Structure formats: C-alpha cells, structure tokens
Amino acid sequence: MKPVAIAMLSLTHGHTRKYYQTLKENSKLRWVAVCAESAEIKRHFDSLGHGVPCYLDELEMFRKHPDIEAVVLASANQRHLAQMKLCAERGIHMLSMKIPSFDMAEYDEMIQLVAHHGVVCQIELELHYNPVVHRIKQLIQKDAIGPILGFQATNITLSPVWAFPWQGVPEVSYGRRQKLNTSDSRFRGGALCDHPHIFDMIRWMTKSDFESIYAEVGKNLRPDIEVEDVLMVAGKMRNGVTFLLDPSWSRLEERLKVPGPGWEVYPKRMEVNISVIGEKGTLMADCFGPNVYHNGAPNDRYTVQYTYFDEWIGMMDEFVACIREKKTPMINLPWHRRTIEAMNACYDSIECGQPVSF
Template sequence: MSKVKVGIIGAGRIGKLHAENLVKLHRVELKAISDIFAEQVREWAGSIGIPHVTDDYKEILQDPDIEAVLICSPTDTHVPIITEAARAGKHIFCEKPISFQLEQTREALEVVKEAGVKFQVGFCRRFDHSLKKAHQTVKEGGIGEPHILRITSRDPHPPGKDYVAASGGLFFDMAIHDFDMARYLVGSEVEEVFAQGAVLVDPLFAECGDVDTAITTLRFKNGAIGVIDNSRKAVYGYDQRVEVLGAKGCVTVSNVTPTTAEISTAEGVFRDKPKYFFLERYNEAFIQEIADFIDSILFDKEVPVSGHDGFQAELIAMAAKKSFAENRPVKLEEISAVQSV
C-alpha cells in the first residue's frame, strides 16, 4: 500500500484545515469531502484538488476505494457516523469529543472494536513537539514521581452564541483538551474531580447554561494533584502553558510567540504576545496527528490517541460538570455510565 485513500465528513473550519493538510501529504489521496452545504465549499474544494464534493456522507462510506475517513462534523453526528463507518470497514479519525453521552461513546467504541478498524481521536496537543518532550521527560523519570500538574488554557476571545449553545459546555468543548493533556503528562488516570466555574466574560454563557471561566482540580491515582484554569477570554492571545513538578525537578512548556526577540528600552522590556489562536499555535501538531494516523494504517501500528483516551477525557468532563452543578468533589467511579472500553 503506497497511499491511503481518504474521505472527509464535514467541511467546517476543522474539516477544511485537515483537508488542506492532507493534500500536502504524499502518502495520502484525498478523494472526497462531504458537507450538508456542499455548494458553499465546492469552489474551495476544487482549488485544493479534491475531486468529489457531496452533501451526503454516505457516498463516502459506500465508496469501496476509500479506506479511511475523518469525521469533522458536529459532535451530535459523531456516533451514528462512527458506527456506519466502522461497519463499512473504514479506518476512522474523529474530532473530539466522540459524543456528549458516555454510554453512546461506549457503544460506538464497541462497534469499532468488533469491526477491527483503526480509530484515533483528535487530541492534537499531544503532537506538539514541546508537550511531547514534557510527556517523555515525565515518562522516563526525568523529574521523578510527579507531584503537581498545572495547566493554563485560555482562549483569546469567546465564541458566538450559536457555537456555545451547541458546544456541550466549557468542560466538554474547551477543557476536554486539558483533561486529555493531564492524563498524558502525569501518566496516571484521574480518580477525583472538583470543578468551580463562573460567568465573568459574557452573559450569553449563562443564557446557554454554561460558564466561561473555570478552575478544575484533579486527583490522580498515582497520588499527584493537578489544577487547570480555563478562560474564554485572554485579551493578550492564546494562553497555553503547562508545568509538572516532580520529586527530582520540574518541566514547563511556555507560550509560543511569533518571534523570541526581546526589546529592552528605558520604557520597559517588550516581547511578542502569544500566537493568537489554536490554528496558529498548534498548526504543526495538526499536521503531525494526521500523518501519524496515516502511518498507523500503512504500517499497521497502534494509533497514538485511542478510543480509550477519548472516553477517559469525556469521563473527566462529565465528572467536572457534575462537580460544578453539585459544588462538591466527584469520584469518577460515581459516574453511572462508566464501563471499560
């Protein structure tokens, strides 16, 4: 097998990003893309060389030449598409979260397991070279047993009301990346969550039953403690920092800036603000996650981010929502839909 033939389902912002990255990979042939607004993306698709555009994703699943699909459609469509794709024998890359309901996620992953296809979840931050270095440092014992994890994750501006209403809330939409990163960096499962939240940025979040500011404390099975702070508005840019303190040292990852030049004058010391948003900050990571997914197919390797990883992140998000609603720590074992996947 020299190339993997791929179809993309969903041509919104993330679907277009993946498409534009895929056409640059020599090991991939991007055959088709589907979107319910197919006519609106047809010109763009032609400009990057996608030969077929359809408003019916089933055409992609029914194409015997297509070996893998990227599911970039809204979250509430993921489970039925995953199920159909797996039964059609397609390898699957699915954007996060798999679903908003743990039981639905579990059922979808059971179908994937029965079909024997590859399944990767889109937690792109694992593919950032600095965060990978931090993970490897902890894994190899470079800082000893981890004691404290700190993650700062703040968007430069809040999304609009339509997005917020359909997002599943801050814990499922935004913090879920941080929940995955917490497991990835500490190397242990989370056993207890305590989340606090507030509406400090925009009243529309309250109108949608959501929060825009949150602090989540995690207790890991290996004894480590973590704290994650999230905000929907950091006026200075996309704020992405992590730190793991261990028995023998500490590893940190700072913000990425357009340049590292620092200008010192009588008026002060100045440097660039962080890159503005996730498309800039994690551009290389988006490319690498898809390249690794393709490699897992070509060389029959395990995918780097599994369905289990996706399920665990959703489990933490569900516990965080429950903790916030009830104002108390919640053990993950309390969540009724917990099942092994």
C-alpha cells in the same frame, strides 16, 4: 506503501481547515472527496480551489468513491455517532474529533462499533504531536524532575461560537440540554467541551488516573451565550499528584463568522501552558511559544502571530501507520473514555458544588 484514500465529512469543526494542507501534501494520503454539511459550506470549500469533489450527501459520496478507506469526521459532536456507524459498517477507518461523545452509553456504542468492524478509530488530540509536549514527556521519562507532586495546565482560548455556532448549542456540543445546576440558567456544552487536551495530558504525564475532581464555574464573560465560558478545575490523581486546570474561553474575541486576522481581542488567542512540579525540579512550558508579535492590521492591537502549527502532520502519519500496519492509535476510544468521564465529572461537580470522586 499504497496511499490511504481519504475523505472528510461535514467540514463544520473548527479544526477542519488545518487538515487541508496535510491531506494534500502527505504522499501517504490520497485525498479523494469531502462531504459538506450545507450548501453554504460546500460553496466555501469549492472556492478554496483544492480540486477535490465536494458532496452534500454522505451516501452519494461513498457510492461514487468506493475506494475511500478512511475519513476525518470534521463534524459537530452530535453528528459523531451516526457518522461512525456509516463508516464502520463500510469498513472505513476514522479520525474522530476530540470529543466523540459526552453520552457514555453512546460512547460505549462507539467502542463496540469499532471493535466489531475491526476499523481504526483515532481521536484527534493533536497536542501529542507538538514538539514541546514531546520534550516535556521525554524530560519526565528521563526523571529530570523526579517523582511528580503537582501539575498545572491551561488550555485557554477565545470562544469559537461565532464562527462555529454549534459549539454554543448545548444539544449539539454536549449532546443534550442539561443545566449547569438548578440555580444557574446556563447549560453544559461550553468552554469545557472545547478543551479536553489537558485532561488527557495529565494522565500521560503523571501515569496515573483521576481520584477526585472539583470544578467551579465563573460568571460568563459573554452573557449572551447559554453555555459556560470560564471555569476552574482542581483535584488529585490516584498517585497523590495535585492539579489545577484551566479550560476556559477567557480570551475575548471579535465575533467573526470566518476566523482570520483580527479575531483576537486579547493579544494571544490560544494558550497551552504546562507546569510540572517534581521532587527534584520544576518544569514550566509554553506549548505554543515563543512567537512573533505585531500591532498592525486589521485592528492595530498588539497580537501574537503563531509560528508553530504542524501537529496535524505527525497525527496523520500515525493514523496512516495504524491503518496500514494494523496498529492501535495512541489516543483510541477506550483510552479516551476516562478523559471524557473526567470532563463529565467537572460538570457533575459544578452541579453539586462538591468534589466528585472516581
């Protein structure tokens, strides 16, 4: 199979650095170029020594590398539509970050673009390629717990806003400046926007759709950011499954500009735990555990040192297969639309103080 010539755009998304190793090592990919959002980001990328040309102008990159077949849109949410147009019009396949857009009209434009130009657009929901999640799906499929009655999940992390400032800017993260509600000075665009995984996963695991959603926002742990950082979500699926989701930035962090050792204040910087309650049994899972632990440098705090981070390998394998075999990705734009709608419904519920029905 001819390797897919691939590039990356912007390099401003928090997941950017996760791709570097996979793009270099996977023989099904040929990493051709990147385009940085700013001179500072270009300097940093060049300093990593990947030997991949880095541009500051997307058009220049495409002009100089007409062989580019696919890109990773490693950019802020607000940039996605423009970049998708740029790529789709050139017949270039796309791996989009986890939030294509919160603006549903914009989202539908993306769906039309992809359909019109016949390109692959896969959404980066890497949790599907996590072996623990795969085991959960398999157990549910094998009826290990019987019909599902309840579902709880956390996707709680520290806040990335100090390292990736756009995630704290409502216009860039959510797409517009919209207050949480009339009596709240904060805006949409915070922790919720960072954590779509559990809203997607419940749909896969329960094989059902959202019926109603209620969300409540807490007092910010970080009073100096203008977006929400803690919230809770409860509701029901159409098949009667009751759920509780926690997509908060409830783990405090050191305000580092470049993520690295010592970022976390709470020992575990990221947690995705899933409980599924069925008529025949209950399943409890930690998708990123067990790990190893230390209280050494740089801050001498008890810290979880993660051991599992290879989700990007499987995800890129699927992306390549979709391009070469003309298949539709598991997480494609039309499928993902409902997940985004559900997240918007959380904001609507926070705004009106009542559950929102679908």
